[in-house]
Each structure stands twice: as C-alpha cells, then as structure tokens.
Amino acid sequence: MSVQWYPGHMAKAKRLIREQLRLCDVVFELADARIPRTGRNPVLDQMIAHKPRILVLTKPDLADPVLTRQWLDVLGQSGTLALKFNAVRGGRVENVFQAVQRVLDGAGKGHTKGFFRAITVGIPNVGKSSFINRLTGQRVAAVGRQPGITRGKQWIKVNRWLEVLDTPGTLWPPTTSDPAVGYRLAATGAVPDEVVGKEEVAAWLIAWITENNPGALRKRYDLRVIPGEPVDLLEIIGLRRGLLLPGGKVDHEKTAAMLLKDFRNGMLGRFTLDVPELP
Ligand SMILES: Nc1nc2c(ncn2[C@@H]2O[C@H](COP(=O)(O)OP(=O)(O)OP(=O)(O)O)[C@@H](O)[C@H]2O)c(=O)[nH]1
C-alpha cells in the first residue's frame, strides 16, 4: 500500500527547505522513534547530506524503550549524531544544545563565537513545531494532532546564539512497493486517516500487534481470545465498547478510530514498528 499524499504545500516546502538550507549551519532531522527507518524522507536525506546533522528521535514515550536504545546505538555506530527527545514531557534541552555544539565543533565552527541557524525538517506530524516550542520554553509554533499543521516558514529565536527555522512536514512520492511503509506512516499519524482509510489502517495495526504483542490487545479491551481476522477483532471491540450503528450493527469506522486513537496515545503500550538491524 503506497501512500499518495503530496499536497501543494509539500512541494512548496521542499523548495523552501532547499532555499533556506544555504543559510543554516545545522539541520535537525526529526524522525518518529516508532519508525526510525520508515519515517525518514529519502528526498530530504539527500538534500541535507552535505550539512552537519542531528537526528532527533521524537515521541520516545510512545516507542519501545529497548528498541529506541538499540536504534540510538546502531545510528551512533554508523556515524549519525542521534538523540531521543520527548517534546511534551521531560525532554532535556541541554542535550540538544550540547549536540549542536558538538556538530558545530565537528564542522570546524566554534560554537562560542557568533550566532547560528538551524533548520528543522521531517515528515508531517513528527513533532517539529513541538520540538522548537520545547527548545524555547514557549508556545511559539502552532502544534496539532493532525499532519499538515505548519504551512509556511517561521524563524524562531531560541537563545543568544541559536535561531531555528520551523518547516512544514514533507513526504516523498512513493519509491517502494513494500505495503508496510504506507501503513506504518498512516498508523503513526504522518498522513491524514482519510488518505488510507481508518478501517484499513486499524486492520493492519491489529494484525501487527496480534503478531508482536497480542497481550496488549487482550489487556486493553478485556479479551479472552484474539480472532485470526482483524475485522473480527474490530467487531468484538466495537461490541465491547458499545460502538453501534442505529440498527445495532457495530460501527467499524468508529471502532477503528478509537483503536487508532488508543495506539497514538500510548494506551495500548509502547511500540516500535521498525526494528533496527543489529550488527
Ligand atoms: N507523546 C508525544 N507526543 C508528541 C511529542 N512531540 C510532539 N507530540 C505530539 O505530536 C503531534 C504533532 O506535533 P507537531 O509539533 O504539530 O508536529 P509537526 O511535525 O510540527 O507537524 P506538521 O507541522 O503538521 O508537519 C502533537 O499532537 C504533539 O503534541 C512527544 O515527544 N511525545
């Protein structure tokens, strides 16, 4: 299942990033800690290849902590300066500033002198604006649950020596036939639910959780058995929660929406959909 969501503002955003990149000393590339492979835009990756980069794994509170540790190790071993950062609660801004200083030093730009500019890039809804708000300690950039909140560029002064550019999230035209890529992007909220369809995403997610941690579904929805077909499970969950249509049939759309909400809020547990390749 390839995701076809490339609205006009994204093409514009790509041009904007290319143009603004010249002014920037550092790039913050943000990737959702639940999809550290699938959630990285290969087109952006090429665009920023020549710049000092810090890879920030966002929403670590929703990801499997053991796998996040493994991802950070693997990325570090491959020479990428990577850190995890919870922009909602607990993210330590000093760690980010230290990382900036390290990459600037590495690029031969002493951080003690002058003023620096960073650009924040990543797929929609990854948490770019939240990250910047956390760095400043203020709500300066608009944040929202849906992808596609930031539409234009916004320079934000973070401290005496750093200014950061917020950019709209960008996806890329599909380059892979692996259906899991589209589903992982959809499940984590990088594309609007209407693009793939709530029921289809929920069915994929149920199958994934059933295979990887069925106990999570049993516990959350108080189930004794997990049926083989995701649609049957959706039916049971809908009945349990009383999500019915006027005629008494289960409202699959509503049930799927509830399941996706539970997953995205961490109510089902902490999951990482991309597994790192360990050496
Ligand atoms: N649980 C959790 N949620 C987060 C974290 N960071 C951001 N979010 C949530 O993720 C959603 C998207 O955040 P934004 O900052 O608007 O994401 P964005 O990348 O700027 O999105 P676009 O502008 O649409 O590309 C919001 O509901 C945030 O509250 C985090 O560390 N943990």
Ligand SMILES: [Mg+2]
């Ligand atoms: Mg934004």
